[in-house]
Amino acid sequence: MATEVLKPTIIGSLACQKNSFVKNDFQTVVLRCEPTQKTTLYEVELQDTILFPEGGGQPGDTGFILPAGSVEEIIVSQVARKGLHAVHYVNKFIEPGSKVELQVNWTQRLDYMQQHTGQHLLSAILENEWQLDTLSWSMGGTPSDKKPNVEPSDLFNYVEIGRNLSDEEIIELSDLCNEYITTKAQAIEVDQQGSEDCDSEKGVMRTVRIGELDANPCCGTHLQSTSQIGSILISPFQNKVRGKNSKLYFMCGSRVLKYARFSHSITSRAKTLLSCTEAEVPQKIEFQRIASQKISKREQYWVKEFASSNLVSIIQAVELRKKGHLAVDEFGTLDVLAHIQKGLNLEIEKRQIQDYNIVLCGREKATNSGAILILSNSGTEIVSTASEISGLVQKLKGGGGKNGGKWQGKVIEYGELEWDLMVQFLSESF
Numbered sequence: 001m002a003t004e005v006l007k008p009t010i011i012g013s014l015a016c017q018k019n020s021f022v023k024n025d026f027q028t029v030v031l032r033c034e035p036t037q038k039t040t041l042y043e044v045e046l047q048d049t050i051l052f053p054e055g056g057g058q059p060g061d062t063g064f065i066l067p068a069g070s071v072e073e074i075i076v077s078q079v080a081r082k083g084l085h086a087v088h089y090v091n092k093f094i095e096p097g098s099k100v101e102l103q104v105n106w107t108q109r110l111d112y113m114q115q116h117t118g119q120h121l122l123s124a125i126l127e128n129e130w131q132l133d134t135l136s137w138s139m140g141g142t143p144s145d146k147k148p149n150v151e152p153s154d155l156f157n158y159v160e161i162g163r164n165l166s167d168e169e170i171i172e173l174s175d176l177c178n179e180y181i182t183t184k185a186q187a188i189e190v191d192q193q194g195s196e197d198c199d200s201e202k203g204v205m206r207t208v209r210i211g212e213l214d215a216n217p218c219c220g221t222h223l224q225s226t227s228q229i230g231s232i233l234i235s236p237f238q239n240k241v242r243g244k245n246s247k248l249y250f251m252c253g254s255r256v257l258k259y260a261r262f263s264h265s266i267t268s269r270a271k272t273l274l275s276c277t278e279a280e281v282p283q284k285i286e287f288q289r290i291a292s293q294k295i296s297k298r299e300q301y302w303v304k305e306f307a308s309s310n311l312v313s314i315i316q317a318v319e320l321r322k323k324g325h326l327a328v329d330e331f332g333t334l335d336v337l338a339h340i341q342k343g344l345n346l347e348i349e350k351r352q353i354q355d356y357n358i359v360l361c362g363r364e365k366a367t368n369s370g371a372i373l374i375l376s377n378s379g380t381e382i383v384s385t386a387s388e389i390s391g392l393v394q395k396l397k398g399g400g401g402k403n404g405g406k407w408q409g410k411v412i413e414y415g416e417l418e419w420d421l422m423v424q425f426l427s428e429s430f
């Protein structure tokens with residue numbers, strides 16, 4: 001059988017590593033297909049593959065396996081490495097020995113190659129011009145189970161370097177990187193050493209050369225020229241880590257365009273909303289923040305004043321008839337009623353009032369919603385008052401105070417005339 005003589009290609013010599021621009025129509029043979037612990041997932045090993053298994057900071061590819069003579073596309077959800085072997089995870093059993101064709105999710109792969117190759121270029125320039133080694137790097141923008149939705153700011157990758165860069169250095173670094181992408185584009189070549197240079201963990205050793213700029217061992221997939229990186233955006237906002245070290249954030253290729261589109265839409269909307277120029281947006285927001293703080297403080301002051309100015313008449317009514325009420329229209333929110341309730345509780349305690357039944361109701365005209373509070377020493381009074389008001393206001397939900405204290409209700413929406421009828425009822429009965 002053919003499968004008995006075929007040996008799997010090891011990491012370092014995979015077709016995706018030899019030529020990272022083969023996207024589809026790649027023919028190979030299934031050597032092994034075994035079920036995993038998940039019932040719907042199978043582990044497949046192929047004789048060779050154009051789907052890159054994760055490594056060197058680059059995530060694994062996704063793509064399709066197409067069995068020969070079939071129109072069926074079997075989804076490859078993940079490619080990982082097991083020792084020196086690339087393992088494909090698929091949703092369907094494929095008979096070992098089958099001839100298959102492979103297809104890479106090319107948009108995703110090109111994005112990964114742009115970020116990965118961009119990191120090589122960035123690190124080479126940091127080392128050559130600033131003598132700053134790249135201590136670690138991480139690619140952003142890959143959805144995870146924890147965070148399935150990628151936000152624009154997640155598109156940033158980072159390199160960790162030995163110190164923070166100044167704003168001027170960031171500009172100089174950005175200009176240099178973009179020069180090597182445009183007018184001074186460098187060819188990228190991968191030298192693969194003989195199979196005798198095989199590391200037991202990394203596989204066949206490979207050296208990635210960026211023109212005269214850099215030569216580094218790397219197992220990832222790379223672009224053919226720095227021009228294919230397209231563009232690099234480097235953020236001046238760095239994070240300090242491990243003492244003096246700095247995380248320098250950057251993104252490359254089509255991500256820069258995506259991020260520019262998003263930023264443009266945000267700044268355009270902000271400009272219109274704030275009626276100002278782009279440069280004035282942060283200052284305008286700061287003014288608005290200060291102004292809204294002032295307004296909020298002023299509102300709190302007037303709510304307190306309003307509450308205390310209404311306290312006297314309610315308490316007088318309670319001392320005369322054991323009943324009292326207040327209807328607050330226009331801005332009668334729960335917050336306003338709660339302030340009045342707080343003042344009433346203090347007065348009731350101070351004056352040692354034993355029997356009382358008070359209704360505070362409010363309507364916010366803008367939303368036609370509101371709140372109702374019933375305060376009484378008697379649970380029976382609360383239940384009976386709540387039932388009478390519920391008969392007048394249909395969309396009222398509330399509870400509490402069955403043993404005396406407070407009943408709190410929310411009016412989702414006042415029906416036509418319901419407010420007027422309730423106010424009339426309270427004026428006559430309270």
Ligand SMILES: [Zn+2]
Nearest residue numbers: 056208218220
């Ligand atoms: Zn690399």
